[in-house]
Each structure stands twice: as C-alpha cells, then as structure tokens.
Amino acid sequence: MRTHLFFLALATSADAIVTRWTPCCFHLSSSGAVTGTVGQLDDGQNRINGPLSPAQFCIADGAITDAHGRGCIITPGVTQYQCDSGVPPASGFSVGCDGAIAYNGQTTFWECQTGDRGTANIYIHPGGTNCGQITLKADSCFSGCHPPPPPPSGCLANLNGQWEFPHLIVPIDYTTPNIPAGTSYFGEVSSTISSIYNFDIPASDAGKTCSLIFLFPTQAQLTTSSFTFSGNGGISFSQLDGVATNSTTYATAPGDKTFYGVTIVSPGNSYTIASFPCPAGQAVSYELKAVGDTYLRDFQDWNPSPIGVYITKC
Secondary structure, eight states, X not given: OTTSOOOOOOOOOTTOOOOTTSOEEEEEEEEESSOXXXXXXXXXXXXESTTOOOOEEEEETTEEEETTOOEEEEOTTTOXXXXXTTOOOOSOEEEOTTSBEEETTBOOEEEEEOSSTTOEEEESSOOSSSEEEEEEEESSSOOOOOOOOOOOOOOOSSSXXXXXXXXXXXXXXXXXXXXXXXXXXXXXXXXXXXXXEEEEOOGGGTTOEEEEEEEEOOGGGOSSOXXXXXXSOEEEEEEESSOOOTTOOTTTOOOEEEEEEEEEOOTTEEEEEEEEEOOTTOEXXXXXXXXXXXXXXXXXXXXXXXXXXXXXXX
16 A cells, blocks of 8 residues: 555664664755755755755655654645644655655655756645646665566567466556546556556466567557557556555555666557566556656557556566
C-alpha cells in the first residue's frame, strides 16, 4: 500500500552501526526537469536554485527536520515539501542506498517554477505552473548500493515465441485517488495517470526465463489498434510488491518492489525492459508511469503489429 510508512535503514560498515533513531544530516540536490541544490527561505519553504545557500536537513526514524529544528512536512492539498516551526515532522521519508530521497516509497517529486529569481518549489504532485518531474538526492546518510546480480539472458522482444498477454489493465489517477477506474483495454500514462498490468504466469514455466517487453509500432503498422502519443517518450517501469485488482485506486495501489528504470520510447521500436526467472504459478503486477511530458494511450492488441506490454518466455 502507498500509505504505509517507510523507515530509514542506515546500514554502514561492520565497525559502525547507526540506529534508526540517530539523526543523520545531509544536503539535497535535484535532478530531472531542473538541476541544482535545495535551499530555504526564512519561512522554511524549500526551493531549488536561485541565490539560496544549500540547506541542511536531518533524518531520524523516517522524519526530517531542518537546521532550525523545524518539522518538514507535505502540506495538505497542494502537497508542497516545506519545513514549519512548531509542527511535528511528517513520517514516511527515507534515504535509499544511492542517496535518493523517497516519501512513502515513491522517489518521484515535482518542481514548479515560482517566478522568483529562477527558483522552484518542491511538491509530491504538480502544485503550480510550469512543473516537471525531479528526483532528490542526499549528499550523505547512505551506504552505497551493492551491484545487482547480472540479469539472465533475455528473450526476444517480439511475439514469435511463447508469450503472455496482460489479464488486467488498471489505470490509476492521483487526481481521483479513491475512485477506481476499473479494468481497461487501453494502457495510458500521463502527468496524472499511470497504468498497472497484471500477468498470470503458469506453473509450467518454472525454470524458464521471462522478459518484460514493450512493443511500440508505428500507426501505419497497426491493423486493429491505435495510439495517441506526445512528449519526450520517457516511461518508467516497475514491478509492484502486490497484485492489483479491478478495484485498485491510486490510494490502494501496491508500492514498488523492483524499479526497472526509465526507457525513452518512440514509434517503430520494441524494448526489452527487464529479464528474470519466470515467477511460475504467480500473478504479478507491473506499473508504467510517464516521465517528463510524456503522454501515451494505446489499445493493447496482439494483432499485427502487436502493441503494448507483454511477457515473453524462453
């Protein structure tokens, strides 16, 4: 669930262990739509760039305070990240092994321009005008990530062999977080909507390799499908830590289990997103999110030429 808390685990070397209750302090930088350091106004608003000096923040037990002892919160409604006097800090923050800041497990933040000397405010959701997606990174309080094991050799990024079609596609919209959209024949990603795809992997696939693929032909190659596409083409792919249903909403959607990164897509191409041992006998869910200004809505269809998200097996 996206609403459960994520605590900071500060795993260090064998000769030094920092408990989750011990404050650890850091500075923040932004990358993505804007790049720069995070400073503060006198009232505790956190802003990127401009003439502000880098601000110091400290985290303990999933809560962040600033150098003045103000509690850092996500404001109700507009979801702005700021630090206020006399307010207890919000729980749910964490620092990943690579320094990435997460709030309730989500590492995507938004910057929105203020019109004040090139500065931008920070939000969980777009909260103003001229907004873009960013990630926030701490300059300390993380131990470094272990290199991932090499992935198994992938299967073909086409439907010429064995493959699985999603048995459920569920769009979720953060602007209506408690309203289920139900199942859909369309995959859709935009600044407010992401899509979850469910696959049921037969038990007979034990010992095989599976590949999550994304097929994106041109309009001229389609016979029974169509799509609408604009923007820079960035889409992030993740396996979720639970399985969606046709009543899943933004508020109840499972969190990320494995983040596969961002793929820049364009018509006329096919993409292998990830390869892994087939989760035989299991139902699994994958979520696609727009990155930047990407908009894509496509009718999932295996007729020539296939379009959408599939799992191939080899």
